[in-house]
Amino acid sequence: MDGMVEENGSSGGAGSADPLAGAGSAAASSTPHVVAVTSIVQLTLPSQAPSAQVQSVIQPNQQSVIQTASNIQSVQLPKGNVILVSKPSSVIHTTQGTLQTLQIKPEPNTLVSSQGQSCSDESCSDDEGPKRKYREMLTRRPSYRKILNDLGGAEIAENRMGTKPGCENEVSLSSPLSFAPVIPAGALQTDGGLHTLAVSGAGSGGAIVQYATNQDAQFYVPEDQTRKRELRLLKNREAARECRRKKKEYIKCLENRVAVLENQNKALIEELKSLKELYCQQKTE
DNA sequence: CGGTGAATCCGTCAGTATCA
């Protein structure tokens, strides 16, 4: 478990601040097999499984993943945490470097402490029940932009022509179905005689301000509305960043898991081979 | 060196989930 121990020694508080670290971070009172670290994640397993298998990928300076095959549950450990194995029969099988496979035999009446985890594997879909399955069945409808493209932009043209010339402050609070051009708040789009200003509101709907090409034309944009929109966009921008970061992390975790499984497979093949040889030897004797 | 296609990143929209 070198990778775990040397990873960091900071007091991370079991990573409770990390959204991915939702694993039960209770410090365990039983004697750990791994010591000299400050943050501990205890992983216990369901009692139904007579023998559960836990796979873990521990890499320095990265978040780690533990996955159990028995109940198909995945747990993500914030970096710097360790797995606390509470049974003396635990086996830590290190195949190479930082990749480790951990096999433990669970205590009766133990629980899976990884509630609320982002289920980072399709294999755990069963845990989520019909809700998730239902969600997976749903397909997103095409975006309005795509619809617009399919329609050849006819609607927008129609919409523009529908505005009264010289009607300076016509703000049509459109439904979400309006084909508001996607331009930054306050940006102007000019097209022939009409200008269009997208001032989508804070909700999912949007507003389109249209005004004549007259240079003196004025348009009315509620300040509060634009402020709200900017705030929403800012938050969404950051959320998108975070989402992509998590996605990348998840993919990395999957790749790590592949590596673990490959190593495990290799080790099992070797073990089988040696056992066969042993068996043949004993048979000939 | 310019054109091009693939890959990647980023911002935005929109639908869903979750929480107070």
Place this chain on the structure above:
DNA sequence: TGATACTGACGGATTCACCG
């Protein structure tokens, strides 16, 4: 039930390798 967070989809911008 409304507000907020999350995330898939989409499109634009940028980068990079490759080719003529």
